[in-house]
Each structure stands twice: as structure tokens, then as C-alpha cells.
Amino acid sequence: MFTLPRLPYAADALEPHISAQTLALHHGKHHKGYVDTLNKLLADSALAGLSLDEVIKQTHGDPAHSTIFNNAAQSWNHDFFWKSMKPGGGGLPDGDLKVLIEHDIGDGEAFAEAFSAAAAAHFGSGWVWLVATDGVVGIVATHDADLPAVHGRFALLCCDLWEHAYYLDYNNRRAEYVAAFLDHLANWDFANANLTAAAAAMNEAEPITMEPNAAPAVVPAT
Numbered sequence: 001m002f003t004l005p006r007l008p009y010a011a012d013a014l015e016p017h018i019s020a021q022t023l024a025l026h027h028g029k030h031h032k033g034y035v036d037t038l039n040k041l042l043a044d045s046a047l048a049g050l051s052l053d054e055v056i057k058q059t060h061g062d063p064a065h066s067t068i069f070n071n072a073a074q075s076w077n078h079d080f081f082w083k084s085m086k087p088g089g090g091g092l093p094d095g096d097l098k099v100l101i102e103h104d105i106g107d108g109e110a111f112a113e114a115f116s117a118a119a120a121a122h123f124g125s126g127w128v129w130l131v132a133t134d135g136v137v138g139i140v141a142t143h144d145a146d147l148p149a150v151h152g153r154f155a156l157l158c159c160d161l162w163e164h165a166y167y168l169d170y171n172n173r174r175a176e177y178v179a180a181f182l183d184h185l186a187n188w189d190f191a192n193a194n195l196t197a198a199a200a201a202m203n204e205a206e207p208i209t210m211e212p213n214a215a216p217a218v219v220p221a222t
């Protein structure tokens with residue numbers, strides 16, 4: 001049985017950029033719904049008892065298990081998303097990530113433009129991610145529940161592009177929501193910690209948690 005992870009801050013901690021009402025619904029209804037549905041689906045399944053990473057890995061790309069994959073991946077994605085934000089976050093990354101972003105994407109302004117453009121260009125529901133792939137950082141968007149790990153990429157930071165993430169606060173103005181995420185919420189400490197973990201895993205020549213997909217649905221931003 002999986003349990004709904006607690007938010008890493010109070011429901012009103014991200015105001016005025018994300019309202020307490022949005023966060024309460026997003027965490028308490030949407031995220032909880034994915035976890036509850038996953039538990040029901042796994043109850044009589046051979047996959048019961050596996051870790052969330054293993055459930056995602058074993059169901060990815062299997063049409064017979066697409067509902068389990070979707071609910072498992074959305075459970076994972078939302079936990080990662082809560083950690084990708086913090087009160088008083090945003091601005092430019094620091095530490096090792098700053099060096100890599102400047103090398104692979106550009107300065108802080110170029111990074112923000114690329115991240116915003118990937119979010120704006122993404123059609124429908126999904127996610128925009130800062131990822132590390134073979135030591136190179138980049139920005140990708142994924143559809144619906146899809147996530148970087150099943151495409152051989154390490155997730156460093158993500159922003160939820162489902163309308164439930166921003167509609168109450170921003171209506172259809174996704175660009176304003178993404179700008180607020182970048183300017184006021186992005187948790188660069190979390191992203192830097194993920195980069196350190198990714199570098200350690202690559203140095204050990206360990207396979208990434210999940211096998212790369214033969215046909216990635218993610219498209220690197222240009």
C-alpha cells in the first residue's frame with residue numbers, strides 16, 4: 001500500500017503564487033486520487049508489494065497495464081513536483097547546476113526562456129522538466145503521466161502543466177503560472193541535490209533506475 005506523502009510545506013506557504021485552495025485540491029484530491037486508485041488497482045495484482053519505481057518500470061509501455069502506469073507515474077510526478085517548489089524559491093540556480101546550465105543551455109535568462117517556451121509549446125496535459133542525460137542538462141516536456149526516468153533521463157526539477165495545477169489561480173494563463181514558478185517557487189536546492197545523485201549514479205556506471213525507452217516521447221527543447 002502506498003500512502004499520500006505530506007506536502008513539504010503548509011498549504012498556504014506558496015501564496016500568492018499558488019493559492020492554498022489550489023494546493024489543497026491538487027494535493028488532497030488529485031494527488032490523493034492517483035495514490036488511492038493505484039492501491040485499488042494493485043490490490044489483486046502480482047505487482048503488489050513492489051516499490052513505486054519498480055511498478056513504474058514494470059508497467060511502462062505495457063498496454064495491459066497502462067492504467068496502473070498512469071496512476072503510479074502521476075503519484076511519483078506529484079511528489080517530485082511538491083519538492084520542486086519552496087516558499088521564497090525561484091530566481092537563478094546556483095552551485096554545480098548553474099555551471100552546467102550555463103554550459104548546456106545558456107545564462108539564467110536563456111534558461112528561463114527555454115523552460116517557458118517548452119511549457120507554452122506543450123499541447124494538453126503533461127509536465128516540463130529540467131533533466132540530466134549522459135551528463136548534459138536539458139529541458140523536456142512529457143505528455144500526461146510520462147516521466148523522464150523511463151526514457152533514460154534523470155529528473156532534476158519539474159513543473160506540472162495539467163490545468164488542475166493553475167486553473168483556479170491563473171485560469172487559462174499558463175505562461176503567468178510558469179513565470180511565477182520560475183521567479184518565486186523553483187527549489188534549486190532540490191535540483192542541485194538531484195544533480196549530485198545523478199552524477200554519483202553515472203560515475204558508478206549504474207543503469208538509471210529505469211531502462212531507456214526505444215522511442216522516447218520526450219523531445220529536447222531547442
Ligand code: ZN
Pocket residue numbers: 026030078160162164165
Ligand atoms: Zn497535478
